[in-house]
Amino acid sequence: TVQYTLSQPESFWNSKTTMGILMPVNEEFLKSKGDDYGQGTSPSSILYCGPYLIKSITSKSSATLEKNPTYWDADNVKISKVKLTYYDGQDSESLIRGFDKGDYTVARVFPSGSNYKSVEKKHKDDIVFSDQGSSTYNLSFNIDRQSYEITAKTTDAQKTSTKKAILNKDFRQAIMFAFNRKAYVAQANGEAAANKVIRNTFTPPNFVQINGQQFGDAVEKDLEAYGDEWKGVSVADGKDTLYNPTKAKEEFAKAKADLQAQGVEFPIHLDLPTSSTYTEGIKQAQSFKQSIESTLGAENIVIDLKMISDDDLQRVTYFAENASQQDWDLNNNLGWGPDYTDPSSYIDITSGKSGENANAYFGFDAGTDNAAAKAAGFDEYDQLIEDAQKETTDVNKRYEKYAAAQAWLTDSALLIPIHSDGASPGVRKTVPYSAAFAWTGHKGQSFNYKYLEVQDKVVSAKDYDKAREQWKKEKEKSNKKAQEELEKHVK
Template sequence: MIKMKKRLIGTGLVLATGILLSACGQSNTDTSTYSSTFSANPTTFNYLLDYYADNTAVITNLVDGLLENDSYGNLVPALAEDWSVSSDGLIYTYKLRKDAKWYTADGEEYASVKAQDFVTGIKYAADNKGQAMDLIQNSIKGLNDYVTGVTNDFSTVGVKALDDYTVEYTLTRPEPYWNSKTTNSILFPVNEEFLKSKDKDFGTLTPDSILYNGPYLLKDFTSKSSIEYVKNPHYYDHDKVTIEKVKLAYFDGSDQEMTIRNFESGAYSIAGVYPNSSNYAKTKEKYQDNIVYSLQDKTSWYFNFNVNRKTYNHTAKTTDEQKKSAQTAILNKNFRQAINFGIDRTAYSAQSNGEEAASKTLRNTLVPPTFVQVGDKTFGEVTASKLVNYGTEWSGINLADAQDAYFNKEKAQARFAEAKKELEAQGVTFPIHLDVPVDQTNKNAVSGMNSVKQTLETVLGSDNIVIDVQQLSTDDFG
């Protein structure tokens, strides 16, 4: 089975989506309220244990960390007013602002935000195996030993509250990018008393399951229906929060004309529009000055093999031999590389973003290729220079955004020819059947997966590989 995953940070070879067409600046005249849609349904508000963008997209409006990114991506103070770094690059000391408070969902003051809240947050995440622990586990001194059970003494971990408003992190090695990690929710604070009072209900999908120190309070969340925020009137930086209310309606993508209808009626302040929908040409003509491409998203989406599949609840495979052959094939390096070179990511993107914007969505690494600078080279350039270690066909790869670094029919066919020799020697029978699950209500996803099916079967031959698109209900897909 091939699944599609998303992460915020990581390394690897990816298919990224993030540029949408949107229409703005029209009907809704209530400038104090922002109204639009959401299509990724939150599954938890436990920001210390969860890592997925669907959930952090909500939390980042409600809870602040030490630092945050401004509109240009620069790191700026949030709960930390100031910070310093030791000369050896190992100790980061943050001075907290004294006017930051915790509030309930009703806007009642609960407590001041203290340095101990950051210590409590990391201990809770470590004790409960937070999904993003790999981001910090080997960065903070002593944390790996605590997580792996070498010690059960959390005082040996390099995060300390020096006083009520000073928190200190001691690292295992210098990390010039450490400050960027403080924007991740696993390093957010939590009030210990509140955490204990909620116990296992902390972060459940109700407004009162968390405390708030950010610009908004969550007033309502109804799964697959609505999300509503209101401005936190006591927020330390409240003067800069210009939108009083945010109202989001759930949109599953099944009716691609709905967003523009609601925009024109004044229900939405901004609306995604779909280049492949029947009304797009008319919409583009009418609103051409207000249709923009959004910036490339911080989230990367990518295909991933299920290399240890145990269940076959949704499959086109009819025999144990087909299951075994698929399992053996995806463990073969040449086979996996053939799939990678055989996916036309631009064609996939065009199913939702249209031909004109298709390449704009493409990212070839899980983080932007310009994420960090290594000497006089970008992260992408350094990574590309190392890819040749996978084989000569990986030389000369361009990892820049907005172009497909990987799709190459000749390389795909050459790798598959090698794979087939190796697999036939192992008794594998062809064609190899690969199941690809997709939410049947998501028209863009269905057409995208069918595009992948068509490309791979054309490039590699349907006598060699068959992509079985499994259209599942939303609940089964989730």
């Protein structure tokens, strides 16, 4: 029996127990491995007791899992062997080719691909869309860039002008309203289904409920207090409600007047690093460049696409250890999924005081009294977050305070949400909704294969949609029961 004693009430504690951080570890084994624990591609570097055993891992190639015969719940592990194949994004058509040959059980399809018409003809009744997930992928601004190894800038004046422009909220909002996100995501999802994946807030609008209403409803109300540009704007998933060229031009006109008074040099050059091997990613970056420059004018803003290797892209974004290594002006290479069921799992990581992702999203190290962070208004944002963190007894009030913090983040346009995970077209032979599901924790991981079943024939869209409706009904009942238990526990 493991017993935890909390230092304060925590309504989301139960969901936190499904995080990787609370996975048990064998102390003797951990000490014996030292720094080699979990390193490299050797399955012997970790000790575990899950439904599958890792048989082999080859970097950037494949991984093989086999059913654990001594697993406590082996009857619910339906697939005896799983092989994962590495996909670098370069040849998107390789996935459907592998599926048709019988190599893959699931394959993503790309409506923008050159062979999609033939794919659609062959699988016209079988292309299904997964559900939107809890991860949010964003475009963010580096407010205090220090590294210029990867840049199109040729003068110090260009660097200074870009920094001043990025610190201007009207400038950032102009980019946000000029960004045609539907056209962007259509590069992977196709024009007809682009809206399915669009997300308008970092914290999903339906992640939690406040007095029976969606979290996003409170965000919308708080947003309207920031200015007329937010009046009537919905933050619900599934439609690009931010794209508005008229608003973009109005915000840019205000920004340009202010920046010219500061001696800023136009056009403003913004470096956007992009993987040279990710075909859909290149198309998306080009779509972004086109929408910004056509709306606001290339004489005002130039998006400089910097094609680099995937390893270099990860090095200067995701794997950068501190702000000094974040080498970009704009970054669309990061997404975030929650660890537990509370808005803090999203918002807290962006705090200027303690946010673990402040350097990755905004280009400054949290807690360093950064001048650019102060100029961008992080003192106000951090206070909103602290107020929300302190509310530990009334769940509805806590969520309202986090909604206020989310509204600030949205209005700041420092972090522009683009799309969620999921909601992508594909073909599959997995039995619809046979796997476990959750927006947080282990059951929410796409690599959780317990309960998942495979069938011989390709799943039809009709059967998939029928299974989805049944699953939604069962989920609603389950969630209602869980909410009642939560409220009883909190009281």
